[in-house]
Amino acid sequence: MVAFKSVAAPEVATLPVIRQTALSRLAPEVADFLEGGAGDESTLLANRSAFSHWGFRQRVMSGLAGPDLSATFLGIDLAMPVMTAPFGADGLFHPEGQKAVARANRMAGITSIVPEAGTFGLEEVVQAAPEATRIAQLHPMGPEKNFLTMLARIEDAGCAAICLTVDCPTGGWRERVLRNSFDLDARYVGGNYPDSGETTLIQVFGQLFERSATVWSWDRLASLMSHTRLPWFAKGIMTADDALASEAAGAHAVYVSNHGGRQLDGVPAALDALVEVRRAIDGRLPIVFDSGVRRGADVVKALALGADVAVIGRLAAYGLAAGGQAGVERVHSLLYDEIRTVLTLLGRGGVRDLTPEVLIPQAGSVLHGVFGADA
Numbered sequence: 001m002v003a004f005k006s007v008a009a010p011e012v013a014t015l016p017v018i019r020q021t022a023l024s025r026l027a028p029e030v031a032d033f034l035e036g037g038a039g040d041e042s043t044l045l046a047n048r049s050a051f052s053h054w055g056f057r058q059r060v061m062s063g064l065a066g067p068d069l070s071a072t073f074l075g076i077d078l079a080m081p082v083m084t085a086p087f088g089a090d091g092l093f094h095p096e097g098q099k100a101v102a103r104a105n106r107m108a109g110i111t112s113i114v115p116e117a118g119t120f121g122l123e124e125v126v127q128a129a130p131e132a133t134r135i136a137q138l139h140p141m142g143p144e145k146n147f148l149t150m151l152a153r154i155e156d157a158g159c160a161a162i163c164l165t166v167d168c169p170t171g172g173w174r175e176r177v178l179r180n181s182f183d184l185d186a187r188y189v190g191g192n193y194p195d196s197g198e199t200t201l202i203q204v205f206g207q208l209f210e211r212s213a214t215v216w217s218w219d220r221l222a223s224l225m226s227h228t229r230l231p232w233f234a235k236g237i238m239t240a241d242d243a244l245a246s247e248a249a250g251a252h253a254v255y256v257s258n259h260g261g262r263q264l265d266g267v268p269a270a271l272d273a274l275v276e277v278r279r280a281i282d283g284r285l286p287i288v289f290d291s292g293v294r295r296g297a298d299v300v301k302a303l304a305l306g307a308d309v310a311v312i313g314r315l316a317a318y319g320l321a322a323g324g325q326a327g328v329e330r331v332h333s334l335l336y337d338e339i340r341t342v343l344t345l346l347g348r349g350g351v352r353d354l355t356p357e358v359l360i361p362q363a364g365s366v367l368h369g370v371f372g373a374d375a
């Protein structure tokens with residue numbers, strides 16, 4: 001008896017198909033900005049390969065009921081242990097940008113990390129989905145006054161936490177961007193600075209640091225963060241040393257990331273850094289992870305290696321470009337269903353029950369499919 005459910009044609013979509021749809025809709029230079037990494041893109045590639053170096057140690061006949069996907073992070077309830085990454089210039093991908101992402105996240109019961117360099121101001125993103133939970137992202141760079149003004153706005157906007165991106169003292173060496181002479185217009189990155197007039201990517205993200213009189217360090221960050229009661233964490237931690245330094249500075253979580261391979265090419269895969277950081281942090285702080293997550297099985301592997309939450313960057317942007325809010329919702333529901341399927345087949349319970357024991361190292365294995373080498 002054939003008992004497969006038939007799926008109506010318009011509903012048929014997979015995460016790789018959503019990516020292809022997104023890339024086909026974007027101007028080539030925008031697709032390059034989204035997809036590209038720094039330098040030779042070796043870190044971009046390593047981020048993907050690292051997932052294929054782990055396989056699952058499947059157990060059967062577990063006698064367990066359907067897996068529980070719910071999670072909490074810094075007091076935020078999540079329907080699954082996934083959040084969307086702070087990606088700026090969001091209006092390049094869809095006119096509703098992070099507003100659409102916030103609405104989709106609200107529907108899926110997950111949280112946005114709202115970028116400082118977004119197309120819309122933080123307050124506009126909040127207005128778009130007032131019931132949603134949100135974390136605000138800030139770049140600790142440039143004049144201290146900007147930073148303190150943003151901290152006050154973040155508190156007023158009802159954010160649950162603050163994510164400080166510490167791996168961008170300057171932009172990465174992105175050759176796809178250079179080749180295309182692609183620069184980001186103020187209208188895509190200046191939503192939080194509508195009156196500054198000269199808010200280009202260069203100002204928000206590039207030369208600003210070099211021109212700034214402020215020298216940024218863990219000490220300075222620790223003293224500035226004493227101005228807020230919100231929990232905070234540093235995004236872009238790739239070593240045990242930096243994880244411990246951020247902990248000493250008072251961080252409430254650790255965010256392991258190599259910025260999706262967009263900053264320093266040559267750093268290891270973020271999944272490999274996760275193993276090092278987890279060992280150093282030893283359960284004292286929750287761990288957030290991103291860089292390379294393209295499907296539900298990747299989320300499960302990151303959680304097994306010590307992450308409490310997996311964050312999706314390009315994957316969320318693909319959904320946004322492919323279909324606005326509905327596209328991001330589709331990404332979330334595909335992720336949810338795949339995580340559920342993988343956990344059920346693994347036979348170990350829910351997301352809170354994952355340990356390294358569910359994985360088997362598979363050195364030398366290679367990736368196939370659309371999310372392989374070029375994704």
Ligand SMILES: Cc1cc2nc3c(=O)[nH]c(=O)nc-3n(C[C@H](O)[C@H](O)[C@H](O)COP(=O)(O)O)c2cc1C
Pocket residue numbers: 033034047085086087088089115116117118137165235257258259260261290291292293311312313314315317
């Ligand atoms: C188009 C784009 C814009 C981004 N903008 C920001 C940003 O404004 N702030 C930030 O901290 N990270 C930014 N990131 C990095 C993401 O937050 C995240 O670390 C990265 O996308 C994770 O890798 P993944 O794309 O493989 O999931 C951006 C990434 C992309 C793809």
Ligand SMILES: O=C(O)C(=O)c1ccccc1
Pocket residue numbers: 087088089117168184189201204205259262
């Ligand atoms: O492109 C990026 O990775 C990024 O971090 C960024 C920062 C500011 C504006 C747009 C993107």
